[in-house]
Amino acid sequence: MQQLLWPLVQAVRTQSPLVHNITNLVVMNNTANALLAVGASPIMAHAHAEVAQLQTICQALVLNIGTLDEYWVEAMLQAAAAANALGRPWVLDPVGAGATAYRDDVLRQLLALRPTIIRGNASEILALARHHTTATKGVDSTAASTEAVTAARQLSAQWGSVVCVSGETDIVVDGTRRADIANGSPLLTRVTGMGCSASAVLGALAAVAPPFEAAVAGVALFSLSGELAATGAAGPGSLQVRLLDTLHSLTEAEFTAHLRLRVW
Template sequence: MEEGATLWAWKSWALLTAVRSQSPLIQCITNFVSMDLMANTLLSAGASPAMLHTLEEIPDFTPQVHALCLNVGTLSADWLPAMKLAAELAHKSGKPWVLDPVAAGASGFRLRACLELVELKPTVIRGNASEIIALANASVGLTKGVDSSHESTDAVESAKSLARASGAIVAVSGAVDIVTDGKRVVGAHNGVAMMTKITATGCSVTALIAAFVAVDQAHALEATAAALSLFGIAGEMGMKLANGPASLRMHLIDSLHGLDEVCVLAHVKIASLS
């Protein structure tokens, strides 16, 4: 293993160890489809999920969490004020928050909502290539719902542009997961194609990113890349035992829970792309 790759592997293991020991509380305002897998992903990694989205509870609760994850998958006008207030309070409290702009380019309402949330200074924005391109261009475009019409590598320049404009770390999920701060670009090369056949895997890795950033907010790019890589490794390990998407879902959770130092150091594949 090259020296740079070795450093990434050790860094990823250190972050996972920190999540397990600190058990950060992660508030998730997310969609109805993803709640179960997102909560189980956080639990299996050692974090503590809170699926709390009621506007009236947010002023008391959100300032107490270690990180916030906002996901607009089943967005409605009723939920948007709660998302905005939670983002404002997280930012004011100095807590990191992560945005998942699901299907950002699918409608004008959804795009406007995502752009308004970006204005509230997310620490990390994680989406697929089509979502990141839509946000960077602030335009409604060709979309396949929550699926990407582009490869992650198609969105590198859009991701860099969005990172510079927003001040956020931007991650683009795909066959290679891209992470950038607007200057540096790194790629995480873990995962298996079957993971795209399980609903809410993207949502769940966004929540995992929130947990990793919670334990090392000062190095959000590294935390983001590590979370993407380790989730991908869990998928690789799970795939060895799975017969299809349903069993992979189960084994993915088990594998994330069971990741040990030897496995992490042997399988992390993160490399600089710039």
């Protein structure tokens, strides 16, 4: 599969898909800049009067529940329904799944609209699949990605979604396939919004490729870029700058040489 991924990264750069994000207040700037760096175009909007119409001009939708309120939830539901009606792919980032009953109720409503791709950490995926075998620590995971493979497969089977579990090794599953991407850096966990930015990048790839291939390419691009950016970074601050630069300038030779991918 590896030889199929770089052309998808290039497709984002050449096609510059428009990606609509209803995301959390903490990460809007990070998310928009990550999309611009990979070659996509971001829209950040949540007004009820326009979210459905926006789907007619956007190629993908990303929903991130990090900072919920009732108004934004209704905007997400309207946008996802409109994306489905138009056949547009959409990504769900279930930030903090399992932390509160309200958050879980919102996620039940969004899952019923069958997201194209779900991307979260292991604790979030376990909670989303209602495998209450681990505790949620805010937006951080208390479980390894390998512990959530069964839950990810359950979600994929139930909702028809491709499911990505982030961790030391990122894992992507659909009904029959599994891909493990062993790139990344622990320093990424010291910067807020890295997972949210990764979800947005998945949206850009979903705009140009089938869901499983898009998810693998997006995870590979972001994790590998994070790994390379962390090399020589003085700390979290310089990592952010280096990550954007790497997402923008990554070459095929670097991608091929450094990607650690296993497809089952």
